[in-house]
Amino acid sequence: MAEVNYRHELVGAFGDPIDENPTGIMMEAAFEALNLPWRYQLLHVVEEALPDAVRGVRALGFQGFNCTIPHKVAVMRHLDDIAPDARLIGAVNTVRREGNAFIGENTDGKGFLRGIREDAGLDPAGKRIVVLGAGGASRAVTVELALAGAAELIVVNRTVQRGQQLAQHLNDKTDTTARFRPWSETLVIPNDVDVLVNATSIGLYPDVDAMPDVDLSHARDDMLVCDAIPNPPETPLIKTAAARGLPTLNGLSMLVYQGVTAFKMWTGQDPPEDVMKSALQQAFGL
Ligand SMILES: NC(=O)c1ccc[n+]([C@@H]2O[C@H](COP(=O)([O-])OP(=O)(O)OC[C@H]3O[C@@H](n4cnc5c(N)ncnc54)[C@H](OP(=O)(O)O)[C@@H]3O)[C@@H](O)[C@H]2O)c1
Structure with missing residues (x-):
């Protein structure tokens, strides 16, 4: 029995x-x-x-x-x-x-890494990656991207000290090169960036119309745009990138x-x- x-x-x-x-x-x-x-x-x-x-x-x-x-x-x-x-x-x-x-x-950073590899089909090794935000999600994502061999990580954050600390931490503890960029005006994404990641809460429910202050008009046509925000999955950033013809990966x-x-x-x-x-x-x- x-x-x-x-x-x-x-x-x-x-x-x-x-x-x-x-x-x-x-x-x-x-x-x-x-x-x-x-x-x-x-x-x-x-x-x-x-x-x-x-x-x-x-x-x-x-x-x-x-x-x-x-x-x-x-x-x-x-x-x-x-x-x-x-x-x-x-x-x-x-x-x-x-x-x-x-x-x-x-498991946040591991989850992101698996998504970028399997759902977006991109290996972060050797890539130049811009990450918006320096909070918990950004720390998880940037550390895992660094451990996965990203060539350069550019941390962009509103609060200077938090962003600087994260870039310093990545330089001290991993083999990647990290630098901080303050975010006091519209961030123009240049055409040498391989991946852009939004790891801020800009666009998170209920603030669903909010868009990170970035200009994608100079980005390379194959630059991958990722958003960590899962709710809603189609954030203004993802929609803007898709309208510009860029590949995207949402937070789901x-x-x-x-x-x-x-x-x-x-x-x-x-x-x-x-x-x-x-x-x-x-x-x-x-
Ligand atoms: N998909 C997933 O599985 C998953 C997992 C974890 C987190 N997330 C998402 O990741 C996002 C961030 O979460 P978190 O835990 O990292 O939060 P957090 O630690 O509070 O960090 C929030 C970040 O967003 C920035 N930020 C917020 N509002 C801003 C604004 N109006 N202008 C400019 N920057 C702004 C903050 O900048 P300051 O430093 O200047 O305040 C900070 O860098 C959330 O949307 C969350 O839903 C998703």
Whole structure:
């Protein structure tokens, strides 16, 4: 007779805000498709509650959890170990359980890298790449691009100190050449740039008409334009680039692949990627 087990393995996401986070949709769809007794819960955790929340999920036997704003950096001091690339990025978006230990990982940059390679068909090695933004997403994306052999990374950010620090960090800790460009006026993208990445929140729901202040008119005809923003997938930047005839990669690709990597870390199983992708597309009405 089969063993009786009505219990579910638990994972989830800590964030504030968290209600509109779509990760659970793709995770639950994947658990169902593989018939896994697992559940993914969105957990509204305010900044001050983080230490108690980590203690709570330890006590409840969670298999791991995702972290989003404002916890990606703060969570690190509550974990037992941090993976080397998450340490280099300086942020954790996925926590996995190894025995009784919670290990911090970062799957954002890995997700972006896989998207650029597989969905856009571009190998970042040897490429000159402009990245808008110097926050958590930019740190993950630029570190992984540097580790993947990008020749030059140009970090463009509104706040000078944050941008300078990221460029310095990339120069100190990786083999790439990084430089900072302040963003005080329209950024004209020259024709020697291979890839442009928006890793700012400009264009993120609900500010869906916002467009990063860039001029694409001098860009090379095959420059790839990527947006990290998954909601909405067709940001003004993606639409403008497509209208100009440039190849594009939207933020759904990064979102799916960072989730695919986390799913595999948690369950040890190969996730049904198509199921996860179409669950998200459906959620976004695509
Ligand atoms: N697709 C995915 O899986 C995925 C994963 C992670 C994040 N993301 C997306 O990445 C984006 C950034 O997230 P994050 O965690 O890096 O946020 P963050 O740490 O708060 O950083 C935000 C960045 O955007 C810049 N920025 C915001 N508003 C701006 C404005 N009006 N003008 C110029 N710069 C502005 C900030 O510049 P300052 O330094 O000057 O403030 C900063 O560089 C979000 O849209 C998020 O949805 C996507």
